[in-house]
Amino acid sequence: AQRVTQPEKLLSVFKGAPVELKCNYSYSGSPELFWYVQYSRQRLQLLLRHISRESIKGFTADLNKGETSFHLKKPFAQEEDSAMYYCALGGSNYKLTFGKGTLLTVNP
Amino acid sequence: KAGVTQTPRYLIKTRGQQVTLSCSPISGHRSVSWYQQTPGQGLQFLFEYFSETQRNKGNFPGRFSGRQFSNSRSEMNVSTLELGDSALYLCASRPGGYSNTGELFFGEGSRLTVL
Numbered sequence: 001a002q003r004v005t006q007p008e009k010l011l012s013v014f015k016g017a018p019v020e021l022k023c024n025y026s027y028s029g030s031p032e033l034f035w036y037v038q039y040s041r042q043r044l045q046l047l048l049r050h051i052s053r054e055s056i057k058g059f060t061a062d063l064n065k066g067e068t069s070f071h072l073k074k075p076f077a078q079e080e081d082s083a084m085y086y087c088a089l090g091g092s093n094y095k096l097t098f099g100k101g102t103l104l105t106v107n108p
Numbered sequence: 109k110a111g112v113t114q115t116p117r118y119l120i121k122t123r124g125q126q127v128t129l130s131c132s133p134i135s136g137h138r139s140v141s142w143y144q145q146t147p148g149q150g151l152q153f154l155f156e157y158f159s160e161t162q163r164n165k166g167n168f169p170g171r172f173s174g175r176q177f178s179n180s181r182s183e184m185n186v187s188t189l190e191l192g193d194s195a196l197y198l199c200a201s202r203p204g205g206y207s208n209t210g211e212l213f214f215g216e217g218s219r220l221t222v223l
Contacts, residue, residue, distance in 0.1 A: 032210075034211075043217075044198065045214065086150075086151065094141075094158070094163045094164045095141065096141075096212060097153065098151040
């Protein structure tokens with residue numbers, strides 16, 4: 001079974017502070033991991049995926065198969081990063097399994 | 109390129125009624141997925157269609173059904189509505205084909221309220 005756990009429902013940091021949103025997954029096959037983001041009044045959109053290994057808006061995420069984790073990190077948070085973040089797991093069955101999301105608030 | 113379009117955006121129904129939601133994917137995208145989003149359960153997979161074939165279905169009762177047309181547009185139907193069906197229903201499309209998942213492009217959703 002596919003399972004994604006985001007242990008923090010809410011995360012509040014100050015502008016300029018580092019931020020880490022945690023994601024752990026359970027999957028027996030070869031996973032595809034994604035981070036999706038939903039800004040206020042906008043549609044859900046892809047932030048980054050593990051296979052691209054790129055930094056988007058200063059965010060990075062590394063897939064750790066040993067710890068079955070895919071944590072999202074940014075060294076210096078900005079107010080515009082405030083949003084709902086979802087970790088998602090794809091497998092060989094054409095569906096994404098989403099975590100329940102973490103609401104990130106970056107305070108000025 | 110126009111994004112994923114869902115209609116209607118908002119609707120109110122009463123228990124026992126049925127509802128049909130529509131989704132037009134991005135031009136050229138042949139895979140359409142549906143998700144239910146609620147505050148308590150988050151995003152839950154309903155079904156995925158590609159070339160008019162349902163390739164996977166989530167753990168929802170048979171009251172939830174869907175279909176895809178030859179132009180890739182998709183509809184989902186919920187019959188005998190229950191209060192718990194109140195949710196935001198999201199449609200997502202991708203080019204589809206043979207990769208497992210890839211990037212999904214989401215619509216703005218259809219917000220269903222069941223009274």
